[in-house]
Amino acid sequence: MSRNRKPLPMLESVTIEAVAAEGKCIFHHGEQVVFVPFCVPGDVADVQIVKKKHRYCEGRVVRLVTPSPVRATPRCEHFGICGGCKWQNLPYEEQLKAKQQQVHDQLERIGKVELPTFRPILGSVKIWEYRNKLEFGCCDKRWFTQEELQDPSLDLAAQDNSAIGFHITGAFDKIYPISKCWLMDDLHNAIRNETERYAKEIGMTFYDVRAQHGLLRNLMLRTSNTGEWMLLIQFHYDEEGDEEKAKALLSHLADRFPQISSLIYVDNQKGNDTIGDLDLTTFKGTDFIYETMEELRFKVGPKSFYQTNTEQAYHLYSVAREFANLTGNELVYDLYTGTGTIANFVARQARHVIGIEYVPEAIEDAKENSRINGIGNTEFYAGDMKDILTEDFIQQHGRPDVIITDPPRAGMHNDVVDVILKAAPKRIVYVSCNPATQARDLALLDNSYRVAAVQPVDMFPHTPHVENVVLLEARSQ
Template sequence: MRKKKKTETQYLEGAVITDMAADGLALARVEDKVYFIEGAVPGDVVNARVLRDKKRYAMAQMTELITPSPQRIDAVCEHFDYCGGCKWQNLSYATQLEYKGKQVYDALTRLGKLDLSEQVRVYGSTQQYEFRNKLEFTFSPSRWLTPEELADESILKPQPGVGFHLPGRFDKVLHVDTCHLMDDKMNLIRNHVHQLGLEHGLTRYNVREHHGFLRTLTIRNTSLGEWMVLLMVGEDQPEALKLVLDSLASTFPWINSLLYVINTKKNDTLYDQEVLVWKGSDVIVEALEDLRFEISAKSFFQTNSKQALELYKITRDFAGLTGKELVYDLYTGTGSIAQFVAAKAKKVIGVEYVEAAVVDARKNAEKNGISNCEFFAGDMKDLLNDEFLAKHGRPDLIITDPPRAGMHADVVEMLCRIGAPRIVYVSCNPATQARDLDLMRAHYRLVKYQPVDMFPQTAHVENVALLEKI
């Protein structure tokens, strides 16, 4: 294997992929330098073009697969080469789980500086496709064309489309005919609106010039088989709106909640917009065991419902509640973990930043007949203070489920000061979790942990850790 220079661009020849990096890129070591190579998997021997060359590492793109790895499989999706969504589709699921487990182990041992004997098996998802309950698609008057399409003179340009943004590109939409991440009914709905748009010459939103009618389409479902469809349009065109929504309602009578938003502002954010009901309810209902959660267009809910149930069961199991405990559920979102453990606790206090989520949490708890949960809105580092503790009591157990950035250093410090006997730390980012555990090392020890796969075909992995006060 050798590295050679061709004019300005560097190429790697015969690079052997030996590992997978934390962000899901394949890794090769050549002459003491680490290369992160897009498109390759461990065990491959590849040629690659260097995209960015730094002193100690370089980013590269596979240009030729010389010897395929035995772990390599064919991707299911026709859009795999360009869509950024499911980059691990070319790895067998067993191998995906192996590398996710390694990612957690590496984070805990290297960043968390923990002494762990062995890697824990990741709790895999029974569904490896069609596991998502929510997808958002963007319409474009001029979809991004693949190099093959650009070269094809029989394809008129520009081409309208609907699909996902290319990785990191707000203005480039990859047209999608079939996505395998959600029940196939989602494809029928999206393709129907796309076809209607073509047949009736409906304009599509131009993100640079800020005009056009069809803007985004958000499709959600629940494990109870309920469907929500939200059409966002960029211009107030009552006739066109009626045409699309009536057609959706009559073609797919099983849609429980058909919604729309007329959004004439420059960004796609829904949260400051009025969501209107065209047909049916303004919510759909999700179930976790015997609990029910009403989900509105603006509500957050874990995007893999079946695996969320498993994650919550592991969390409840790690919590080991007896019915006597005061529990704090930090970063509670719409209070689903709080309600999930409520029957086994004396009382649960949920804290969350987003006011609307707290409103949903209170409403759902009431509908579930849960009277021992209270929810408070505020920034964790400000709200969780001595006054809050004096008012609500010192917790016997803390469950914390922060966003990818992990906990703010002030919150970590506060948790150490509170000194609850046990903490269950649920994380969607093992690196920041490991960083936080390291900050807590003088006060807490790791008893056990369980990685959970919420997002097959991606490098993402969730990890639940049980900590005990030293």
């Protein structure tokens, strides 16, 4: 027999105090901190508590009593539902202040290392249409808002509920349909919406993630500063005739959008949407597009990692190159090199650069990027970082003068940190998309390296995510 739970309280006319982690804001209620999404500091609101823990609560705004004087009007019609741009209601200058503070707090509280004065955060060159890559899920069950569910004309049983859009947080099997997203050049909206319209016209089924059934599964769009477009469509062939429908859709999109220079598809029968281990087929054009940075050209394939904010990536890498302080005589190790962007970007200021990356296809692109740019002083190796970067590897290839590391959000494996310490470079340039794990790694390096400079960089306007570049100098110098 279940216990009767007390109803969670409604708190009236509370004042939102500050920005917190993950794009939420906070206020205090008695001894507890309450986290609330989709509000800004200075808002006065009625807040319904939806979850109560020992030390904190989570709530949601049910009525905005008095808007904050710093509140901005969101541009996107999907704001507050899709969950992608949690800070569109916060002016960009305030977003930058919050991100600068986030980096400071995490490095100070988690790292607990001596820190210099931080440089002011570098704001993004563009705050709209800044992304070069977006992915959209295709699903036979779309997400409905509470307002839509209360519409008496809604007939869930009779109507087509399939959609293309973003996954809703906490509902892995449902997609919220997107008609216009402001994060990428507007052509991507036309391509996505036409894909949905034509797929429904020819009777395509949309993917059911629970039943693992349905033909149209996932879209990935990439564009570049050279004006090229890539579209990768994942299908899931179930029935006779599915392949013909898939190729009909591809032909239609190729004819309708001549801007697509790389049209690729795959039949993905796996339980997830990852494509790293799948063979892709090029339907039209090439299987890559080019990005440019300074006088360099970078080949980017469908499996390649490339920073998703092209213009801001240049500023990020310029900071990394400045911190590396190369004179032309150094051996540089570029860890987690991706398609070799940083490695090739700094190669002309170094004696030799060695890049290491987990994805073999990215390493092939990195080698090709060196070739097409006439760079002859780079080497690239594919494999798990902790398995490749060993003392034997360093003995074979030379002890680095400078290490540049740009790990994933989880930060660096302890084994990698240990090898870096044994390699004993003069300088480490640590580029991070997660200052919390960066702070943890700085603490592991602190006995041998001091933090000499910190430069936050905003790559993702309207989200709480922030990049950070740290220069570490050997204490023995």
